[in-house]
Amino acid sequence: MFMNGNNEFKFRKNLGAYVWVMLFILSACQPKQSKLMEGKYESYLIDKGDIESYQTAEGHVEPANEVILLSPASSIVKQIIKGPGQRVTQGETIIKLDSKAVKDKIEQLNDQLAVKHNSLEKTRLNAKGTRADLSYSEETKKLKIASIKSTLADQHQLLEVGGISQAKVDKTKQELVLAEKELKLAKQKNTIKLAQLATDEKGLLLQIEMQQKELKQQQELLSKMDVKAPSDGIILNIHAKEGEKIQGERILANLSDLTRLKVEASIDANNRWMIKIGRRAYINVNKHRLQGRVSSIMPMLDNGNLRFSVVLTEKDQSKLIPNQKVELQIVKRARYNVLRLKKGKLINSNKKQSLYVIHGDSAIKKDFEFGLITDEYLELKEGASEGSEVVISTSSPLNKLKSIKIEKQ
Known part of the structure; x- marks a missing residue:
């Protein structure tokens, strides 16, 4: 059967209209819900959270x-325990360096400190003896002055009755002045001597402190002569050989x-x-x-x-x-810490939508406005508050009603 151009056009036009009519009828015949049955729909309580x-x-x-391990001091590589590609744990030894020089230095410093402590003890004992001598000398001079003053008082009484000459009294007065000057000078010298003793002790204490610091540094250096992994890792490279003499601060290994x-x-x-x-x-x-x-x-x-x-x-x-x-x-x-609604079958990606909010035994249609929309959540701008329960999915389409009854099964 053949059709001319006009008949073919009319046939296609009628066919398209027929298809649209059938689609409309099928859509109209699809069952619509006028009520919601518990267990036949999914809802979501609007909450605050993150949307990404x-x-x-x-x-x-x-x-x-990447960690670089350096030589702590000039030494000789005694033993390489771990090689490239090997896994190490924190604190595990990778390379051993010869520590004899460091141990000798520690022994020398301990000997020197022993001598210094002995010198300090002797200085303190000498200072104690010197303080006693100076105190005795000062007390002797004070007693001498007291004796001269007593003699002078007696002479004044004798002078009043003519029992002694004025020259004798004047001589005693000169002796008193001289004794007082000697006491003053002795006190000044004693002060200087005590300051010198304190300075000697302080100097020895300073020397001991410096040597103790050096000893501590050498002891720390001794602990570093076993080059250890500062963290868990894998050795990438070793830059030394056993028996090789190395300088301080030289790169020994690379560690991830x-x-x-x-x-x-x-x-x-x-x-x-x-x-x-x-x-x-x-x-x-x-x-x-x-x-x-x-x-x-x-x-x-x-x-x-x-x-x-x-x-x-x-x-x-x-x-x-x-x-x-x-x-x-x-x-x-x-968006962080915002009101959000979980996506469901009833929700599309439009910024404005109408959804059902559950109130008691009814679901009431409300207009919603959304911000950021992802595959999982929608940012709620308007339409409901935190804690509101919204129907997001049903087993079949809903009628376009403003309110739908919720029934128990």
Whole structure:
């Protein structure tokens, strides 16, 4: 059967109309709910919380830091216990250095300190004896002055009755003045002598303190002659050989620090606008979700991708292993501590929607306005308050009624 152009056009037009009519009839025939049965719908209590949308990326785990181990002093490499590629734990010895010179120095300092302590004891004993002598000398002079004053008083009485000459009295007065000057001079000398004794003791104490500090430094150095891992890690390189003579501050080994890990990742250049220092990110590994932050960004693109690093903000990093591949979720947009509603079948991605709020045994339709909308939550701007129960999903469509009855099964 053949149709001309006009007949074919009419046939297609009629066919399209027929299809639309059938779709309308089927839609009209679909059962609509005029009531809600408990257990046949899902609701959500509006709460306060965080809403985030993500951009996924892939990355791999690496140590965040590399540790350089230096020689603590000039010495000879006695033994290399661990080599490149070997895993070490915190405090485990990697290299042993010859410690004989340090031990000899410690022994020498202990001997010197013993001599200094002996000298200090002798100085204190000498000072004690000198103080006693000076005190005795000063008391003797005071007694002499008291005796002269007594004699002078007696002479004044004799002078009044003519029993002694004035010259004799004047001589005694001169002796008193001289004795008082001798006492004053003795006190000054004693003060200087005591100050000298105190200075001698202080000098010895200072020498002892300095040698004790040096001894402590040498003892600490002795503990460092066994070069140990400052943290858990993997040895990357050893820069010495057994029997080799080395200088102080020389690099002996490189060690990866396994206590601090990071994720090296890349993302398509079209999404680089969202990668910023400090941007929140999540690391998904073995059904665990760890929180981190973008810590560094490479300035140049690599084959059309932007490379960046994420460091964990959580202390427990035991779930990550170096060279492990992980999935990253970079936070694109977020709202924190806001009213939110969980998404359900009755909710679309429109900013304004009408939803049912449960009041007692009824669900009343209300207009809602939303802000940030993600696959999981919607930020509530207007429509209900915290704690309101909203119908988010039903087993079949709802009639466009302002209120729906809720019945128990």
